[in-house]
Amino acid sequence: MAESETKKKTSTSSIMPEWSLLPEELLHIIIDKLDNCFNVVHARSVCRSWRSTFPFPSCLLRPSYSLPMFTHFRRKSKDLFTLEKIPLFLFRASTPDADVAEYFMGGIGRDKSNDHMELPSPLQCSVKVKLPGSDPTLMNMLDYNILHLGYQYRMIGCNPDDYKGVAFLPLNKEGGEFVVLLNYSSFLLVLTSAEMGWKRLENVLFFACLHLITFRGRFYATFHSGETVVIDPYSLEVTFLLPSPRTPVHYLVPFGNDELFLVEVIFPTVGKLTCRVSRLDEEAGQWVEVSDLGDRVLFVGGHLGNISCSAQELPHGLGGNSILFTNGSGNVTFPYKYGVYTGNAEDNLDCWRSSMEDRVVILNKSFPVLAFKVEC
Numbered sequence: 001m002a003e004s005e006t007k008k009k010t011s012t013s014s015i016m017p018e019w020s021l022l023p024e025e026l027l028h029i030i031i032d033k034l035d036n037c038f039n040v041v042h043a044r045s046v047c048r049s050w051r052s053t054f055p056f057p058s059c060l061l062r063p064s065y066s067l068p069m070f071t072h073f074r075r076k077s078k079d080l081f082t083l084e085k086i087p088l089f090l091f092r093a094s095t096p097d098a099d100v101a102e103y104f105m106g107g108i109g110r111d112k113s114n115d116h117m118e119l120p121s122p123l124q125c126s127v128k129v130k131l132p133g134s135d136p137t138l139m140n141m142l143d144y145n146i147l148h149l150g151y152q153y154r155m156i157g158c159n160p161d162d163y164k165g166v167a168f169l170p171l172n173k174e175g176g177e178f179v180v181l182l183n184y185s186s187f188l189l190v191l192t193s194a195e196m197g198w199k200r201l202e203n204v205l206f207f208a209c210l211h212l213i214t215f216r217g218r219f220y221a222t223f224h225s226g227e228t229v230v231i232d233p234y235s236l237e238v239t240f241l242l243p244s245p246r247t248p249v250h251y252l253v254p255f256g257n258d259e260l261f262l263v264e265v266i267f268p269t270v271g272k273l274t275c276r277v278s279r280l281d282e283e284a285g286q287w288v289e290v291s292d293l294g295d296r297v298l299f300v301g302g303h304l305g306n307i308s309c310s311a312q313e314l315p316h317g318l319g320g321n322s323i324l325f326t327n328g329s330g331n332v333t334f335p336y337k338y339g340v341y342t343g344n345a346e347d348n349l350d351c352w353r354s355s356m357e358d359r360v361v362i363l364n365k366s367f368p369v370l371a372f373k374v375e376c
Contacts, residue, residue: 019046027053037148038141059087059148062109064156065168067180068196082156083168083180088149088304091127091139092314099376104129104139105304106369107152132366147314149307150256165305167212167219169233179233181219183212188221190236203238204229211252211306215260216282220252228252228262228287242286246276253298253306261308262287263300263323266351275323275336275352291338291350295320301327303367318374323352324360326370331362 027050034040037057044051062084069079086107093102108127126138153168162185171177171193181201182189186208188201208224219231220241226248228241249265260280265273278287295311297318311320318324322335337355363371 019050024053036146038146041141060108062086065178065180067191068198083166084154084156085168086152086154088152088307090147090149090309090314091141092145092147093139093143100373101376102363102371102373104369104371105149105299105302105307107154107304129369131364131369131371147309149309150254152305164209165212167214169214169217169219171233179236181212181221181231183209183221188212201231201236203236204231210250213252213254213305215254215280216257220260222250222252222262224248230285239285241280251300251306253300253308255296255298255308261290261293261298263298263306271347272354274348277323277338277352293321293323297335298323299326299370301325302365302370304370318358318360322355326362326365326372328362331365333360333362334358335360 030043031040031054034043037059040054040057041060044054044056064082064084066080067083069081086109088106089108091104093104106129126140128136129139130136153166155163155166164183166183167181169179171179176193178193180191182191182198188204188209189198190201191198204221210222210224212219212221214220217233219233220228221231222228222245226244226246228244230239230241231237232239245262245264247264247266249267251263251265253261253263255261260282262278262280264276264278266276267273276289277291277293278289280286281288296308297311297314297320299307299309300323311318311322318335322337324335325333334354334356335358336352337357338352339349340353340355341349342353359375361373361375363373
């Protein structure tokens with residue numbers, strides 16, 4: 001019996017390929033064929049030699065910068081905090097129910113221990129997810145469709161009550177020179193790598209910045225007073241964008257590096273909320289109202305900021321030309337679409353409103369993960 005088992009093992013091992021023995025030139029061909037950063041992680045999990053040959057995907061790295069504290073707008077300080085660049089991803093889980101799609105959206109970091117330990121492949125290819133009130137769980141990436149959503153900058157080791165957001169832009173390709181804008185209390189603070197000290201951005205005198213983002217190498221900000229501006233990172237010159245939002249609640253939503261949208265929430269005296277959406281005409285320096293987002297889906301209002309993606313990249317659930325608000329008081333919401341018929345002839349159809357299609361259940365909206373499921 002023991003001899004039979006030995007023969008069986010020998011036969012099986014002779015069939016299994018020794019991937020670690022592939023010539024290096026073939027490994028480089030494999031590297032060129034991998035267009036998804038998680039495929040690279042999978043390849044790195046084959047063996048230690050592959051891990052040393054395949055560089056860790058740059059889009060999964062989290063570069064960080066040590067910056068001085070900004071208490072009382074001190075220009076110089078020995079106290080430091082860390083500004084970290086966090087990659088954002090959307091994971092779609094495989095579910096047995098074809099009419100339900102589950103999604104997890106959040107920042108991702110690198111488990112550096114994987115570079116030094118021989119772990120089983122499922123661990124090498126897993127993402128650890130921590131939802132508030134539950135223990136961390138490992139999600140095997142082989143079971144998920146994954147979409148890269150860009151990056152978010154986050155302050156580490158410094159969480160003041162009046163902190164509302166931060167934006168970072170490099171000033172050269174090497175990344176050695178940079179400028180940072182900080183949305184703090186009722187001010188915008190600026191820091192440059194040349195000075196390494198915080199000061200108030202004096203040429204922005206509006207009260208309370210709502211949103212601060214970067215788009216195509218420039219800063220964009222909106223304010224409670226209704227203004228939207230673009231700020232040049234080199235000169236810090238401020239330029240107005242017209243027309244100004246007509247509602248106090250509005251959001252800046254970039255679509256990658258291609259387009260920038262402004263979503264305004266309209267509070268009617270009677271009935272439900274509606275929206276107005278505009279696209280930035282960068283050359284003219286103005287907002288142009290739109291009724292069609294194409295295949296885009298805008299995620300608005302969550303702790304991850306305002307994010308968008310192509311509906312073609314979402315395998316199931318949310319359709320294009322829609323807006324999903326993730327910051328409501330309840331845990332059930334519906335995508336907003338343009339021209340939805342309400343059954344009431346008096347309702348204006350030239351706006352965006354809840355479509356009552358594709359019911360979305362928010363499973364978690366607290367930091368650090370947005371989890372939801374779409375019921376078609």
